[in-house]
Structures are given as C-alpha cells and as structure tokens.
Amino acid sequence: MPPPRAGNKINPSMQDVARQAGVSIATVSNVINRPEKVSQATAVRVRAAIQAMGFVRNEAARSLAVGSTTSIGLVLADLVNSLFADLAHGAQRAANAADMRLLLGNTLCDPEIQDDYLDLFDEARVAGLLLAPMLDSSAGIERMRAHGRQIVLLNYAQAEGLCCTVLVDNEMVGYLAARHLIESGRKRIAFVASLDPFQPIERRREGVERAVAEAGSGVHLEEVDTRGILHEDGLRAAEQLTLRSRENVPDGIVAVTDAIGNGIIQGLLSQGRLRIPTDVGVVGCEDNRYLGTGQIPLTTVSPPGLEMGRVAIELLLEEIAALPGEHQHRTIVLQPTMSVRASSVAGDPDRQLSPA
C-alpha cells in the first residue's frame, strides 16, 4: 500500500483542487488549459494544490466535454514483423510531433480482433485511425467511414478511392532486386516465391519480369514455386535446385522474402557445391529486417517503414483538418531502397563465404 498523499483522496477531482486552492472549478480548468486567462498569483496557488493532491485530469470527462480526443488509433496486423514495428515507430514520432498520442492495437492477423480494435477506437472517439492489415478490410473501413471516423490505410491497397493510402512500390522492389543481379552479370534469374494471390508478391513478380524483359534475350527468367514464404520454404527450394545439373542452376535468385532468401543460402551452402555470391547471387525483399543478419548478410530491397508511418499520419491529419466535403483521398507510393551486401557481390562491405 502506498501511503495516500496529502489530500488523502485517491483520485481527487478538479472540485477538490478548487476547494483546496480556494478558487472555482473553472479557474482550475483555466490554469490547466488557458493559463493566460489566469493571474500569476492564482495560477501558482492552483498548481501547488494540484501538486500536493496528486491531481490527474480525467481524460474521459475532458473528451466528453470537449467532444474530441487527441489520440490516433493504429491497428496493425503483426507487430512481430519489423516492417509493422517500423510503421508504428514512424507514425508514433509523427503523431507526437503533432501533439497527438498514438495508440496501438495488434490484431495478430485475426480479422475478428481487427474489428474489435476498430470498434474500440471508434467508441473511444479517436481523432483518426491508421490501419495496416494483411487481408481485405473494406467492410471495417466502410463502417468507420460511415461513423464519420477518418481512416488511412497503410501498406495495403484497397479498392481505389475508399480512403487515403500509403504504399511501397512493390513492383519497384522486384525490379531493383532483379536489375541488381542482372547488372552484376547474372544471366539465369530465378524468382522464388509462393503462388498465393498476395498483393505484394504479385507486384514484385511484375517488377522482376520487367527487369528481365529490359535486359533483352541474353537473360532468362524462371519462377520457382514455394508453398509459403518462410525460411523452411527457401530451404526446400534450395534442395530442389541443387538436384539440377550445374548449368541449369540459376546464377541470380530473387527471393520474395528475406526469410526465403536466408533459407536458400543455407540450403545451397549446406549442399556444398555452390559458392555464394560467386556462383549464385541472392537478393531478398525485406519484410522483416532481422532476417537480414545471417552469417552471409543478405542483399535486400526494403520498404521505407518509418517514412510510410510518418506520411500516413500526415495524410490523416490533413484529412482531419479538411472541411467536410473538401477532402480528396490520395494514394502515396513510396520507393524502396536497396542494401547491397555479401550475398550478391564479393568483397566490400561484407565478406564472402564459400562452402567447404
């Protein structure tokens, strides 16, 4: 039990502070919200009382009276994925800079939990919402809009014009990855991915195809199908590839995720016939930064997570500030960046590893 303080009431209200300071409740409110309206002397007295009694303003009462909040809700699919953690981070910094608080809801990729959080934030009358889903969420988005709640979509393209959206250019992700391999002399490119009709994968595939097409007839593309997008799927794909005769093994691999990329490297190395990057160059597409720290650092193309979060907040604040009817939904597509590491080129900055 912590000893209760001076005022001896556990949750003193403005009323209590006012009595203690010998002023009216409105004055206490003014001291907190419009100090310029209050004389120095009273302000000091009131602040002393607040301090002494440990007064904490009741946010529920405040936002009820004022009719709005200063919180923004961010509902995202999977915190364990560093891209989402980055989105949250970027959004949070931008929100703080605008003097708003960001509240996080993690859906664990469960549409039901996602709806729960949307409703929770809706009931809390947040100033606005950011949604970074993994699945179609048009129903939820429309529900929020119908309630007059502004919402910005992050990292997922929903039907055009439904709401403001911030995306990474996934076609460019694939394009950069493939072009990098082609520029370093690879001729037999493989795109290793699952066949799921999952937005980012399809865009990346298109980008890879464009890069190969641009390269002309000297460069060939094949697609290697994996069941999923995890480390073990890459491992399996590598096992398949090593069964081939040497001249049929691709010399440049674009893995649709870093997890697959690392699996491929591990699989190829353990088989012991191919050197990386000499014989095979591997490039991943980053969804999760931490998968890039294997013993052969993986070249990767990454979405600008922090910036995406920041831009999303900016769009949201803009929409909130707009006069009713004045707002035009926008979709902002940001460019990925490439980090060249040892899995695709020999030498600097990281070192090369060859099998026994």
Add this chain to the structure above:
Amino acid sequence: MPPPRAGNKINPSMQDVARQAGVSIATVSNVINRPEKVSQATAVRVRAAIQAMGFVRNEAARSLAVGSTTSIGLVLADLVNSLFADLAHGAQRAANAADMRLLLGNTLCDPEIQDDYLDLFDEARVAGLLLAPMLDSSAGIERMRAHGRQIVLLNYAQAEGLCCTVLVDNEMVGYLAARHLIESGRKRIAFVASLDPFQPIERRREGVERAVAEAGSGVHLEEVDTRGILHEDGLRAAEQLTLRSRENVPDGIVAVTDAIGNGIIQGLLSQGRLRIPTDVGVVGCEDNRYLGTGQIPLTTVSPPGLEMGRVAIELLLEEIAALPGEHQHRTIVLQPTMSVRASSVAGDPDRQLSPA
C-alpha cells in the same frame, strides 16, 4: 464522402436512438448493458434503431458515468525487439480472454516518452498498467501507485516489493547455455558480453560461472569483453579470437545475445580456419528471435515471452480484484527454454557448415 445513413446524424447519441425507437434513454442503456431487464419486443425495436442509425456508444461518457474502464495499458521499451513483441502478444491474449482490451505504448527506450504514456494511461483511468522498461523506472511506478493505479513490472527487476514483477531466470539462461557446451565436451568456455552493468547480462554471467564451477577443474572460463551487444560487436570479438594460436581459442562460446552470437559465427567462418560446431560451439541468449535464423542456425536459450505476458496480466487482474490492503506483491520468475541447433552440435536437426 460516405453517404450519411438513415438517421442522417453522424454520431447519434442514445438520446437519438431512444427517440427513434420510442422509448426512454434508460431503456436503450438497458438493452445494451442488461438485456435481461428488457422485454423481447422493445429490445428488438431498440436494436433495430441502433442498427439503422449506426449508433456507437461513447466510451468516454460510459467510463465517466461508471467510473472505470476495461482497458489495460502496456508500456514497453522497444517493439522492434521480438521479446517485447511476444510479451505484448501474450498479454493481449490473456487480456482479451478476461474481456479487457490491451492498449500499447511504445517508448522507443526514451524515458520521457515512457512517462508520457504512463500519464496518458493514468489520465485515461485504465484498469491497470503493465510496464516493460529498459531502465530504472521507480519514479514512474511510484507516481502511478500514488494515484492508486495498479502496475505490474515485466522483464525488469526493480526494488523489492515495489510492485508485482514477472521475470525470466537469467541466471538459468547463462547456466543452461554453458552447461550445454560443457556436456558436449567443450573445455575452454568463453563468455562474450559487454561490461555494461545491465541486469540480464550480469545474471547470465553468474549462471555461466556456476556451470563452469560445477564442471570442476577440467573446464576453464574466460570472459571476452565487447563494447556493445550487437552483431558488429560479435564480429569484432571473433576477429580478436582468430588472432590467437589454435589451442588458445575457446571451443565453446556463450554469447550474451543472439546478435553477438551470429556476429561471432560470421567472423570465425570468414577467417576460414575454424569449423562450427566441430572446432567451436556457439550458444546465444535470445532476446530477439529473428536473429536466430542465420545460415548456421544458432543454438539459443530463450525467455518464454508469451507466458511472461500472460502471467503479468494474471497478476494484474489479481491485484485489481484484491480488496484494498489485502494485496501482497509477488515476483514470478519463469524458466527459459533451450533450442539446440547446428551452431553447437553436428548433425540433426540442422546441418553443419564448415568454412572453405
């Protein structure tokens, strides 16, 4: 602009619903909160009105009237670290199971932001708080307690008896890691860590020392100092080690983090003289799961993040439910688990890699 719905008011209140359904506002409240008090017929009518008007209960008004919330605040240091993401995940599932909502605040390891979030949740009158900090936070904790807000500490040991606490047994983390190496025949154990006076590191060191002491005089321990706890620090440590004559290189390495462990593996392999795990076995201590997916899978000892989150919620709910003065703070220490992988033993389940 979404077309406004039937009731044509953007945020209808209970008042509006009541009018539309031809009942009193109290009845609407009853339909929502105590349906058994209301006749079938009215309930149906009211629910229809709610549906038609898109009514959403105002949480601020509700919690103001009722004097309490059903939200729990979780303030944590760094979401990008998978242990914290796991804590959040575990806590969230437990909270949902108890019909409470978990709100996340990410402090980015900044004490100021941490205080902001504590105050935010304090003002929001959350039912309770979970705090997973990286630094001493006794001031914040005491402030919350003084305001009568229950708080449970996660993954950080603060002064005894300040509040309920959930920890992983870090001494056991070190002990398990070292004993595993010793049991697989290693004689020259190295503990690679930074010298920072950081709780978990110190505990792990003690555990390693205990395991070595138990092994008797055949096994020796040395400590290798790194500046930090990141990948590059491991890399640097490996470079140092490879300068030694073969018989002075440790044959079993406990890295105080997985990041260091992976760095060491990369460093040793690139130097090309030592095989892993044949010549050197490496074990990490997991703080971040994703650092374990390198091309040589790293044996690691991990805290049970999900369970820690769950237990923290249970402690909190227990404290909330307790009668004033009845509650005794408890500290619960959970045991880590070891995942044996290819960096410490040859063969199954993963494969071994040796340098060129």
Add this chain to the structure above:
DNA sequence: TGACACAAATTAAGCGCTTCAACAAGATCT
C-alpha cells in the same frame, strides 16, 4: 464623479452515458 474598458474569477449549462428509486400495469394470491 460617472461612464467605460479591461482583466480575473465565477456561474451554470451542458457533453452522453449509467443507475437507482419510483412508478405503472398486469399477474397471482388470499
């Protein structure tokens, strides 16, 4: 000195909900 402006503090009307005492209208019992 009275009219007027201005600063500082107060009064009071809500914000949208919950809850409880009070009440109406049958149903049930004596």
Add this chain to the structure above:
DNA sequence: AGATCTTGTTGAAGCGCTTAATTTGTGTCA
C-alpha cells in the same frame, strides 16, 4: 376485491470536465 408480487419502463441525479455568458473588481478617461 384488495393486497402483494413481478415485470418493464422511466425520470432524474450524477460522473468530472469545458466553456460561453456573466459578474466583480479594478484602473482610465473625459
């Protein structure tokens, strides 16, 4: 038929705050 319960519904009093309108108390000017 009257007393007594039940069941369903409502009126009204807050919850703790904000804020417009108002009052009070100066100082200023003609």
